[in-house]
Amino acid sequence: MPTPLHAPTDQECAIRLDSLSMRYTTKSGGTVQALDDVSLTVGEGEFVAIVGPSGCGKSTLLRIIMGLTRQTSGNVDFGVSAETHRNQLGMVFQQPLLLPWRTVLKNLLLSPDLHGQKDAATLDRARTLLGMLGLEEFSERYPNELSGGMQQRVGIGRALMHDPRILLMDEPFGALDAMTRDQMGLDLLDIWGQDRKTVLFVTHSIPEAVLLADRVVVMTPRPGRLADVVSVPLPRPRRLENINTTEFGEVVMRIRKLLDSEHSAH
Numbered sequence: 240m241p242t243p244l245h246a247p248t249d250q251e252c253a254i255r256l257d258s259l260s261m262r263y264t265t266k267s268g269g270t271v272q273a274l275d276d277v278s279l280t281v282g283e284g285e286f287v288a289i290v291g292p293s294g295c296g297k298s299t300l301l302r303i304i305m306g307l308t309r310q311t312s313g314n315v316d317f318g319v320s321a322e323t324h325r326n327q328l329g330m331v332f333q334q335p336l337l338l339p340w341r342t343v344l345k346n347l348l349l350s351p352d353l354h355g356q357k358d359a360a361t362l363d364r365a366r367t368l369l370g371m372l373g374l375e376e377f378s379e380r381y382p383n384e385l386s387g388g389m390q391q392r393v394g395i396g397r398a399l400m401h402d403p404r405i406l407l408m409d410e411p412f413g414a415l416d417a418m419t420r421d422q423m424g425l426d427l428l429d430i431w432g433q434d435r436k437t438v439l440f441v442t443h444s445i446p447e448a449v450l451l452a453d454r455v456v457v458m459t460p461r462p463g464r465l466a467d468v469v470s471v472p473l474p475r476p477r478r479l480e481n482i483n484t485t486e487f488g489e490v491v492m493r494i495r496k497l498l499d500s501e502h503s504a505h
């Protein structure tokens with residue numbers, strides 16, 4: 240499937256957000272307008288990154304799509320071609336939230352265990368994923384015996400266990416050191432390249448967004464609106480060397496300028 244660099248048509252659409260707004264009520268009785276009128280379509284198999292200042296509603300947006308938070312107004316749907324439900328979604332958080340008393344393999348098998356799926360195919364899938372994530376030798380280790388990067392790989396594996404069509408990632412590499420982070424990004428691209436799931440990826444790092452994504456959604460300061468959606472015209476497969484190219488620098492600069500101008504406008 241070619242990578243869509245344009246806004247997807249209805250047929251290609253995996254996620255459609257229509258005028259999403261979110262207003263929280265705080266414990267003290269006040270309100271916080273986190274999102275305002277966000278509309279966006281994400282194509283089937285597309286990798287879309289979201290960047291924006293702290294507090295502009297990025298996590299809120301993912302949580303609404305995942306069904307963990309209910310929007311105040313607007314709609315989320317998952318395209319015309321699929322009878323998608325939320326179990327076709329997988330989510331990866333900044334902290335992998337592993338159960339410390341379960342081994343790596345058992346952490347991947349958590350949700351299947353809870354659903355009574357103890358068949359050989361499920362175990363096979365877990366082992367295959369551990370192989371893809373470079374963790375096969377660690378399947379019987381416990382989370383506290385792993386590095387931060389390895390723990391996050393387990394978190395990604397767990398989100399992929401039920402083979403979701405759409406992967407929502409909320410700053411998945413935010414807690415990692417810079418070198419591990421770059422490597423994890425490239426590894427994620429390798430995994431993504433194998434079956435091109437639709438990915439929505441929140442990050443604070445503009446270079447990370449540009450290295451990974453087909454399009455980068457730039458949000459305004461709170462209340463979060465879409466400032467712009469920037470296409471990344473870099474060829475795939477992407478490599479770290481891409482970061483040193485003029486094209487890469489130009490896209491990063493464009494996004495940085497957008498964020499700066501939104502910041503000074505508020």
Ligand SMILES: Nc1ncnc2c1ncn2[C@@H]1O[C@H](COP(=O)(O)OP(=O)(O)OP(=O)(O)O)[C@@H](O)[C@H]1O
Nearest residue numbers: 263264265271273292293294295296297298299300
């Ligand atoms: N449950 C809640 N109750 C009240 N306000 C909330 C709640 N969750 C989030 N908010 C507020 O909504 C706004 C958006 O929060 P959100 O976590 O979505 O932003 P973000 O862009 O992901 O931030 P960051 O980049 O710092 O992680 C913030 O002002 C936050 O304080």
